[in-house]
Amino acid sequence: MGASGKSTEDRSARILRVAREIIRESGGFELSMRELAARGQVSLRTPYELFGSKVGIIRALLKEEQAIFQTRLWPIGDTDVFDFFFATLTVGVAFYAENQPFYRALFRATHAYSGGSETEPGRENPERFEAAMRRAYRAGMLDDDIDTRVLSETLMDIFAANVRTWASSTYDISYVEPRIGFGWAVILAGVAAEPHAMRLRDRAKRYQDQLLDFQAPAREVLSGSDA
Amino acid sequence: MGASGKSTEDRSARILRVAREIIRESGGFELSMRELAARGQVSLRTPYELFGSKVGIIRALLKEEQAIFQTRLWPIGDTDVFDFFFATLTVGVAFYAENQPFYRALFRATHAYSGGSETEPGRENPERFEAAMRRAYRAGMLDDDIDTRVLSETLMDIFAANVRTWASSTYDISYVEPRIGFGWAVILAGVAAEPHAMRLRDRAKRYQDQLLDFQAPAREVLSGSDA
DNA sequence: GTTCGGATGATAACTCGTTACCAACCCTGG
DNA sequence: CCAGGGTTGGTAACGAGTTATCATCCGAAC
Numbered sequence: 001m002g003a004s005g006k007s008t009e010d011r012s013a014r015i016l017r018v019a020r021e022i023i024r025e026s027g028g029f030e031l032s033m034r035e036l037a038a039r040g041q042v043s044l045r046t047p048y049e050l051f052g053s054k055v056g057i058i059r060a061l062l063k064e065e066q067a068i069f070q071t072r073l074w075p076i077g078d079t080d081v082f083d084f085f086f087a088t089l090t091v092g093v094a095f096y097a098e099n100q101p102f103y104r105a106l107f108r109a110t111h112a113y114s115g116g117s118e119t120e121p122g123r124e125n126p127e128r129f130e131a132a133m134r135r136a137y138r139a140g141m142l143d144d145d146i147d148t149r150v151l152s153e154t155l156m157d158i159f160a161a162n163v164r165t166w167a168s169s170t171y172d173i174s175y176v177e178p179r180i181g182f183g184w185a186v187i188l189a190g191v192a193a194e195p196h197a198m199r200l201r202d203r204a205k206r207y208q209d210q211l212l213d214f215q216a217p218a219r220e221v222l223s224g225s226d227a
Numbered sequence: 228m229g230a231s232g233k234s235t236e237d238r239s240a241r242i243l244r245v246a247r248e249i250i251r252e253s254g255g256f257e258l259s260m261r262e263l264a265a266r267g268q269v270s271l272r273t274p275y276e277l278f279g280s281k282v283g284i285i286r287a288l289l290k291e292e293q294a295i296f297q298t299r300l301w302p303i304g305d306t307d308v309f310d311f312f313f314a315t316l317t318v319g320v321a322f323y324a325e326n327q328p329f330y331r332a333l334f335r336a337t338h339a340y341s342g343g344s345e346t347e348p349g350r351e352n353p354e355r356f357e358a359a360m361r362r363a364y365r366a367g368m369l370d371d372d373i374d375t376r377v378l379s380e381t382l383m384d385i386f387a388a389n390v391r392t393w394a395s396s397t398y399d400i401s402y403v404e405p406r407i408g409f410g411w412a413v414i415l416a417g418v419a420a421e422p423h424a425m426r427l428r429d430r431a432k433r434y435q436d437q438l439l440d441f442q443a444p445a446r447e448v449l450s451g452s453d454a
Numbered sequence: 455g456t457t458c459g460g461a462t463g464a465t466a467a468c469t470c471g472t473t474a475c476c477a478a479c480c481c482t483g484g
Numbered sequence: 485c486c487a488g489g490g491t492t493g494g495t496a497a498c499g500a501g502t503t504a505t506c507a508t509c510c511g512a513a514c
Contacts, residue, residue, distance in 0.1 A: 033501060043463045054501065120392075143428070150435050154410040158381065161388035165347075183381040187410070190417030190428070201417070205372050212374060260471060270493045272473080281471065
């Protein structure tokens with residue numbers, strides 16, 4: 001039938017392109033499979049054949065984005081390991097901010113059990129993160145008794161919790177980086193050797209000041225009865 | 228019509244009781260509104276009249292449970308503030324473990340936008356938590372520059388992230404308490420004054436040992452190529 | 455060239471949460 | 485006692501994701 005008689009790759013690519021359009025148009029609030037099929041000039045069954053489910057489609061979109069994310073992460077120098085973490089944070093939050101519609105759609109489409117750890121924000125590529133942590137450990141920058149894996153998991157927990165809350169649009173994107181940064185800095189300060197611990201505490205205070213600047217105006221508007 | 232001609236309280240209680248049964252029977256995996264109405268001998272519209280939505284029903288169930296939770300939290304002495312936090316953690320995780328079906332059902336029924344902060348685990352009663360944090364601050368146990376509110380939020384982020392992951396059944400309940408405890412202890416160690424900081428670091432190591440004990444057998448089974 | 459199998463289109467169907475509609479009911483005010 | 489208004493039952497409907505069904509069509513094997 002004319003335009004629809006193409007190969008599998010064409011149909012996959014077309015479905016992903018149309019899904020991208022619909023998600024962007026709706027801000028991530030809706031992605032109807034019927035609309036997707038209609039605008040993609042395919043049958044309703046075809047997206048399920050190719051991607052399994054609606055979550056599969058969104059995951060495929062995220063996978064494409066994450067390739068871009070990796071290229072953006074590469075140029076970050078890791079001479080100072082702790083600085084590397086926070087530079088990663090800045091790039092990561094910016095990346096998620098750009099893809100807010102996709103993450104909204106992902107969390108919205110993800111029933112509690114259909115999504116494994118791949119749908120958890122920040123868990124796309126934990127290897128490099130843990131590798132940096134191990135390097136800091138070997139360089140004597142961390143407490144000898146600490147396990148780098150457990151520590152990395154804790155940092156990623158904070159990241160995931162905040163990105164998830166933000167994607168549910170409970171609070172503004174501006175809060176995300178300082179909130180995560182504060183948690184990361186305080187945690188690392190708790191296990192870092194001394195010249196680094198003080199720098200991390202300073203960094204935590206800077207993030208905290210950012211957060212308090214956000215909250216201060218709102219409090220004035222509401223009421224000043226919070227002595 | 229016989230058994231269904233009762234008062235509003237009877238119908239509310241009956242709906243909640245039947246909902247409780249269905250959720251328990253399915254382990255939290257399903258709660259069909261049609262089945263609820265049928266088994267509750269009530270029209271499909273009535274649960275919506277009384278509770279607004281499916282999430283409203285699950286929230287009502289959780290609210291009943293939280294009354295029990297509070298009675299369990301009261302006897303905890305708070306002579307040592309940091310010990311109070313971790314005692315709260317133990318009681319809280321046990322509480323969530325008992326209510327796993329409800330949290331599964333809650334997360335499953337909650338679209339990303341229908342649930343506010345009340346559906347976030349650990350956010351039911353943040354007042355007492357923050358009050359304890361302020362007490363620690365006034366007692367000089369915390370860094371002078373720290374904001375107790377920001378710090379409390381970070382601790383609750385870790386709590387929420389782990390409970391959410393657990394309720395999605397990605398990992399076992401045994402991991403939850405040590406994972407949260409490790410994060411909390413390291414964070415507090417990062418901002419606590421010195422006699423307390425060391426104790427908190429010890430506590431963090433104890434939690435970490437628990438986690439490593441869990442992981443060690445699994446690694447042996449898989450492969451030992453992780454030098 | 456024919457035939458067979460897998461993929462696709464088109465459509466209907468199923469379950470879900472939620473809402474709408476209308477008749478029947480109960481409770482209250484007069 | 486009766487009228488009215490709010491509440492409930494019963495059912496249908498809407499839109500969602502997902503699956504099933506059947507005809508069709510494309511490509512490869514014989």
